[in-house]
Amino acid sequence: MNLTDSPLLKTIVESAPVGICILNAEDLIAEMVNGKFLEIAGKEKNAILGKSFWEPFAEISAYYQEALSQVIVTGESYCTNDVNLMVIRHGKKEQINVAFVYAPVPDENAVVSKVAVWMMENTPQVRNREKSDQATDNLEKILNMLPASVVVIRGQELIVEMINDTNLCYWEKSREEVVGKPFLQILPDLADQPFAGQLRRVIETGEVIDVKESQVLFTMNDGTIRETYVDYTYQPLSDLEGNRNGVLVMSFEITERVFSRRLLEKYAQELASANDQLSISNNKLAKSEARFKFLIQEAPVAIGVLHGRDLVVETANQKILQVWGKTKQIVGLPLAVALPELEGQPFLGILDKVYTSGKAFYANEISAMLEHGGELKKIFFNVVYQPVAGLDGAVSDILVVAVDVTEQVNSRKLVEKSEQHFRRLADLVPAKISNALPNGEVTFFNKQWLDFGGMSFEDLRDFGYHQMMHSDEIAAFQAGLAEASRNGVPHISEMRFKNIDGDYIWHLNVASPILDDQGKITMWVCSTTNIQSLKEEEQRKSDFVSMLSHELKTPVTSIKGHVQLLLRLLARETGSEFLGKLNSSLSRIDALLLQLTGLIGDMLDLSRIDAGRMDLKKDRFFIDGLVTEVVEDFRLSHQQHFFHLTIDNNIEITADRDRISQVLINLIANAIKYSPSSKVVDISVALAEDEVLLSVKDYGIGIEEKDQKKVFDRFFRVEGHNEKYYSGFGIGLFLVHNIVSRHGGRISVESQRNKGSLFTVHLPVL
Structure with a gap:
């Protein structure tokens, strides 16, 4: 039976929604062709029907003639899907996309006698898909080019659905570590920060949350904290049915905002993939366009x-x-x-x-x-x-x-103008003014500094100013700055700086730290004043005191010798009232000479300290024995006083025995002098861990709290009740403090007004 003679077959072929052409397998003559096939081919019926198949389709014969021949030989179908062809339709070349099948039709002897060509055009679908892919690709490129962070989070589990490269960089994560995972699993160190709770609130209520300058803390792999600040906005997202199911997070890092405003916020865009079917492609395209417009319109x-x-x-x-x-x-x-x-x-x-x-x-x-x-x-x-x-x-x-x-x-221009005004003022003041970064790197010297050193700012900047400092004082200066940095208080020191002539000149240097609201140093402001004339005047005074002390020492010693000789001669004579009075007067003179000798010794020690010549002769000795000797001497010379002594025995130290004796004598003498209404002095020696505690306590006038830090200053004297005068130069405790410090120790004082004072010397055992 000839297939083309079947009315039923003709009806089926003509009404089929796909193109159909039936060929004779022997010579490939087209025996039947429907309207859909003619529509796809873009040819008239008489151009195909009754013609050899490759005659109207010569432009594609080179590609598929062999495949059609193999269908007749093998009896197996040949299928294609989404093929791009250049064909001649309606007399013009045209690029189309088709899917077609060469299907063998065997006769009753199982021999292929016909070939059915099935064809379906999908050119519109393919081109729409290409447009969708191009639009999606453009959208992705545009959003990734924006210097802003964007992330889309869905559901109560806060699953990250979409994130851009900028946000990944800010989080320091890869896309594989983020997409499809819960927010708090990605960044567990943010669990104690407010973000997760705010995200859920936006999903539940539809509220828009807009936060400025929020602190965000990240815990790094090495345990350190990375502190950042962001402006961020949480916008609710809904599905196609209008149900809230997510949050669009747009954030902008503003950590570095010293003299600039906020950096460009970083955005990200959801990636949309197109489906093969046209309806899904159009839907994806529409959603991408809507999201793009939403992001553009709502961007901050x-x-x-x-x-x-x-x-x-x-x-x-x-x-x-x-x-x-x-x-x-x-x-x-x-x-x-x-x-x-x-x-x-x-x-x-x-x-x-x-x-x-x-x-x-x-x-x-x-x-x-x-x-x-x-x-x-x-x-x-x-x-x-x-x-x-x-x-x-x-x-x-x-x-x-x-x-x-x-x-x-x-704002920056105003600051720059203010800075220029400051620099002009700094050049006019007579003091030397400088600014430095928190690490000490100098960023400004006024004209007085540059003229003094004879150097340019380029020579002095960074740490070049160290070449002007005296080498003996650099280490102490740096240590003082470190202490001032810890305490946030100015560091005041006397230092020598080399001038243009190469001479070192004494200056009073005040380095003041400038703190921000968090107590961190933002810069140093330093004022340096020439005090060379004051130092020279002090040196002249010190030289005069030293000379005067030496000149007085010789005649005082001679006078004391003559007085002691007269006392020994008078001791052999008895009975005369005159001799008794003379003996009493000479004894008084001898006591006064002893006091004068002590004052001269203190003045000599003071001059030695100023000249840096107060040397120590250290030996190993038992300090409890020394204390006992000194206290016994006081008991003989002050028999009206009671000296209560508490000692830990056999405490051995390495120190200058005479100087430690001088310290103890000075403290006990002060306890007696400043206790006019008390006759009791407590002395104790105790061993505490790696130091010896030597204490002297009196029950006298006491020291005001405001004066307790001054009692060890040179020439400071404590006043008594009603400004009562106490003799002395006010250098005893200064010498005590200096001797103790030179031994690597320290001295402390505890006192209350009218209740007495307790001085404690702390000396190292070794």
Whole structure:
């Protein structure tokens, strides 16, 4: 039976929704062809029917003639899917996409007698899919070019559905570590911070959360804390049915914001993949476009899209309209028409170069004159002009992303103006003024410093100023700065600096730390004053005291010798009242000479300290024995006093025995002098761990709390009740403090007014 004779077959073929052509297997003559096949082929029926199959389709015979022959030989079908063909339809070359099948039709003897060619065109679907893929790819590129962080989080488990490269960089994570995983599993160190709770609240309530300058702390792999600050916005997201199921997180890191405003926020965009079916592709495309428009419109930075070389304003969010000082009425107008005030400014030329070259343009703090409310205003921007390619690969649009930094620029200029004013003032004052970074690196010297050293700022900057400092004082200066840095108080020191002539000049140096709100040092301000004349005057006084002490010592010694000789001679004579009075007077003179000798010794010690010549002769001895000897001497000379002694025996130390004796004598003498209404003095020696505690306690007038830190200063004297005068120069405790310090020890005082004082000397055992 001939297939073409079947009315049923003809009806089926003609009504089929796909193209069908039935060929004779022997000579490939087309015996039957339906309208759908003719529509796809773009040919008339008489051009195919009754003709050899490759005659009307000569343009594709080279590709598929062999496949058709093999179907007849093997009896197996040949199938293709989504083939791109260049065919001649309606007399013109045309690129189409088809799927077709060569199906063998065997006769009753199982011999292939016919071949059915089934064909279906899917050119529209393929082209729509290509457009969708291109749109999605462009959207991904645009969003990843934005210097902003965007992440989409879904559900109560806070699953990260989409994140861009910028956000991954901020989190320091890879895409594999983030996408599809819960937020708190990705960043467990944020569990104690407010973000997870805020995300869930946005999903539950639909509330928009907008937070400025939020602190975000990340725990690094080495255990350190990375402290950052961000501005962020949580926007609720809904599914196609309107149910809230996620949050769009847009954030902008503002950690480095010393003299600049906020950095461009980083965005990310969901990636959408197209389905093979047209309906799904269209849906994905529509969703991508909607998301793109949503992100653009709701972004907290200025974003616009300019189309074509005419720079037609295709998209402009509210932020960029505010920056431009315009309304939505400019959308659809060329930029030169929308912002006529740009004429004569460089922006139109820059944008044209971006369009023609395909290279992005970046600028920070670029200025523009824009009309706001009929008035031209100078506005500063951080801006990015990013070219966007179309389907043909050529630039079709320019993405404009801008941040208004006018406030920061104006603020910085005010600071710079203030700094210039400060520098001019600093050059006028007679003192030497300098500024330094927290690490001590100097950033400013005033004119007095430069003239004094005869050096340029380039020579002195960083740590070059050390070459002006005396080498003996650099270590102490650095230690003092470290202590001031810890306590946040100025470091005051007397130092020598080398002048232009190479001479070292004494200065009073005050280094004051400037603290921020968190108590951290932001810089140092130093004031240095020449005190060379004062030091020379002190040296002259010290030399005079030293000379006077030496000159007085010889006649006083001679007088004391004659007095003691007379006392010995008088001791042999008895009976005369005159001799008795003379003996009493000479004894008094001898006591006064002893006191005068002690004062002269103190003055000599003071001059030795000033000259750096107070040497120690250290030996190994038992300090409890020394204390006992000194106390016994006081018991003989002050028999009206009671000296209560408490001693730990056999305590051996290495020290200068005479100097430690001098310390003890001075403390006991002060206890007696400043206790006019008490006759009791407590002395104790005790061993505590690696130091010896030598204590002297009296029950006298005591020391005011405000004076307790001054009692060891040179020439300081404690006043009694009603300004009662106590004799002395006020150098005894200064000498005590100096001797103890030279032994590597320290001395402390505890006192209350009218209740007495306790002085404790701490000496190292070794």
